[in-house]
Amino acid sequence: MTEPASSESPTYVVDALIAEDIDAYLEAHRNKSLLRFITCGSVDDGKSTLIGRLLYDSKMIFEDQLAALEADSKRVGTQGQEIDFALLVDGLAAEREQGITIDVAYRFFATEKRKFIVADTPGHEQYTRNMVTGASTADLAVILIDARKGVLTQTRRHSYLAHLIGIRNIVLAVNKMDLVDYDEAVFNRIVMSYRSFAAEIGITAFTAMPISGFKGDNITTRSGKTPWYKGPTLMEHLETVPVDADSDRAKPFRLPVQWVNRPNLDFRGFAGQISTGTIKPGDPVRILPSGKTSTVKSIVTYDGDLEEAGAGQSVTLTLADEVDCSRGDVIAAADAPPQVADQFEATIVWMADEEMLAGRAYWLKLGTQTVSATISQPKYQINVNTLEQLAAKTLDLNAIGVANLTTDKGLVFEPYADSRALGGFILIDKMTNATVAAGMLHFALRRSQNVHWQAHDIDRAHHANLKNQKPAVLWLTGLSGAGKSTIANLVEKKLARMNRHTFLLDGDNVRHGLNKDLGFTDADRVENIRRVGEVAKLMTDAGLIVITAFISPFRAERDMVRSMVAAGEFFEVHIDTPLAEAEARDVKGLYKKARSGELKNFTGIDSPYEAPDAPEIRIDTTKLSPEQAADLIVEKLLG
Incomplete structure (x- = not known):
């Protein structure tokens, strides 16, 4: 085992100096504002290269990273000693092989004035969802345009998405100006074209600048090759643009509760990150959705209690009153609630x-x-x-x-x-x-504001007691021709002979009335089951035993109906008949039509059936007759 370094050893002194430097570095950056921004635009507009240049110019690359970058640049074909800055960000092997961005790459860097988190988002239309992910937390968007190509479809798409998501600080970076000889006329033409489109989607202001991510023009220092440009460099703009955190403090107070902190009986606090506004001890607050009110007793943090906290801070609030509040609730200003x-x-x-x-x-x-x-x-x-x-x-x-x-x-x-x-x-x-x-x-x-639940004096328990039974839903599911309707009919007859109050909902019968407007697409099947589930729920409220016979091919919808009724009242009954056996019966001739193409979206042929994973009752119709199946279901229900 290695002995620990003494306080006089060289190793100890070096470690202490490193720790001191780290503490000084963290302290220097702790109180700086943070700007989150994204780069977006069409494929090969230079987004990754721009971010790599920002990291390089802000001295955020270690020597070993720089050596590896130079080696990678030579391997992928960069000429001479030029560095391919895109390789700093394109982390996936597929990205480096194809020369494109696929995933969202996040990078942190800092200058003397501000901290930054930048997201490099994909340009391909097929990765739009990735771009939305990166933009969801951004304060600013850098829309890159290749000076040779002008405004493209993806430029429009990403500008629209950035505005839709709420980004109001837009930088129009006309990149690769070195490839058009830094022509002012080219720059002005692109800016005019973009301004016309931007006005259509509600972007009323943006900052346009000519840049070259590869050569470094107007990135961190002004370029002598664009003497006609009088605006800021990209870094100057990023360091000075206002961030949302400042305006968020001026809004009404909101704290979504993430965790109820109850380490002992003497302390109960509500932890979360303040999304907007400020709060002080003694301020009145309202708990939503319940609407209960109280006042703030203290603002607790790891470093001690605070006299005031604001947007962006993670705190624990204690309240003067014992009010019901849990994860998912929102503590808000009492006089301006959401x-x-x-x-x-x-x-x-x-x-x-x-x-x-x-x-x-x-x-x-x-x-x-x-x-x-x-x-x-x-x-x-x-x-x-x-x-x-x-x-x-x-x-x-x-x-x-x-x-x-x-x-x-x-x-x-x-x-x-x-x-x-x-x-x-x-x-x-x-x-x-x-x-x-x-x-x-x-x-x-x-x-939603006009429709309210009306309380009834006669509740579902009273209805069930009058009928001397426990409400239930027997949900028979299986392929067409499995025997669902036959077995459901037998179950109802057996329960009727036992003086049970029942109602049978059959798939074909329901489509003659309640669901006559629905077809057999996946979306229509989902709506079909949703409606039937709502009806079944109302019938259980009336104290009935509801028997249903529906293919109901999707597990999600069967689980949805299960969630509508009380625990223990839903019985999923899988009428398990192999496809070949169901098709051999084909009483209605439906399989024949489906095989010939006359009947589209038929379950088991060109539409899927998701068999239950763990049904309460499974009926194997290759081993049980309909009578035996009905007896088994009744026994399970009443047993």
């Missing part, structure tokens, strides 16, 4: 390979709040290249649309234009936990 609603209009950027299914339930995460949400059919999809509003039934990968969404409980929010923290959300697939969309809330729908 809104609470459960129906909204929103812009949605779809990020999943699988298309959006209207009516399907997704997890919606907004700040520290997580609720279940369903999306209606889009009002329209936006063509960001032409700004047209196009009719759409769904959204696919990288599509942007406007739609209404409904949550299962009240959401504390503010319009995204007023607050990113309480207006921006993501949608998560309940089955895979994958993030499928990002969105921005516009406003609460008026009906």
Whole structure:
């Protein structure tokens, strides 16, 4: 074992000096403001090269990194001793091989005046979702344009997205000016073209500058090759542009509660990051969504209690009163609280390979709040290249649309234009936990404020007691021809003979009335089951045993119905019949039509069936007769 260095050893002295330097460095940077910005634009406009140049010029590259960069530059074909600065940022092997950016690369650097976090975002349209991810936390966007090409489709797309996401500081960096001989006329023509487009999408102001990321013109020092340009260098602008944190302090106080800190019975605090406003001990606050009020007792941090805290700070608040407050709640200024609603209009950027299914339930995460949400059919999809509003039934990968969404409980929010923290959300697939969309809330729908739950004196327990039974949903699922309707009918007859109060909802019968407007696309199937689930829920509230016979091919929708009813009342019954056996029966001739192409979107043929993972009851129809299956279901229900 190595002996620890004594206080007089050279190693100890060096370590102490290093530690002192680190402490001094951290202290020097601690109180500097932080600017988050992105670089975006079309493919090969020089985004990665620009960031590499900023890192190089700000002395943020170690000697070993520089040596490796020089070696990589020679290997990928950079001529002479020139450095390929893009290699500093293009970290993925695929990026270096193709010479493009695929993923979002984040880099930190600092100058004497400010700290920076820069995101290099992809230029390809297929990676639009990555660009949205990088832009979601940015204060400023550097839109790069190749001076040889001018304003391109992706320039428009990324400008639109940056503005949509709320970035109001736009830098138009006309790059590669060295390749057009630093021609002022070329620069002016590009700026005029961009200004015309920018006005159409609501960008009223931007800062334009001629640069060369490769040569370093107007990056950190003014270039003698553009004497006609009188504006700031890129670094000068980045160091002095106002950041959102300053304006956020002037807004009403908001703290989304991330954690309830209860180390002992004598302390109960509510921890989170202040999104807007300032707070002091004694200030009145309101807890949302409950609406309860109290006053701030203390502001606790690791370094001690504070007399005041503001936007961007992570603190723990203690309150003067014992009020109900938990993760997901929002502590706000008592006299200027945010809104609470459960129906909204929103812009949605779809990020999943699988298309959006209207009516399907997704997890919606907004700040520290997580609720279940369903999306209606889009009002329209936006063509960001032409700004047209196009009719759409769904959204696919990288599509942007406007739609209404409904949550299962009240959401504390503010319009995204007023607050990113309480207006921006993501949608998560309940089955895979994958993030499928990002969105921005516009406003609460008026009906969400006008429609309220009406309390009834006769509740579901009273209805069930009158019928002397426990409500339940027997959800029979399986392929067409599996025998669902036959078995469901037998189950209801057996329960009727036992004086049980039941109702049978059959897939074909429901489509003659309640769901006669729906087809058989995936989206229509989702809506079909959503409606049936709502009906089944109302029937259990009436104390009934509800029996359903639906193919219901998707696990997500079956789980959605399960979540609607009380725990223990949902019985998923898988009528498990092999496809070959179901097709051999083909009582209605549907499989024959599907095989011939006459019937589209038929489950098991050209539309998937997701079998239950762990149903309460599994019926193997190759081993049990319909009578035996019905007996088994009744036994499980009443047992």
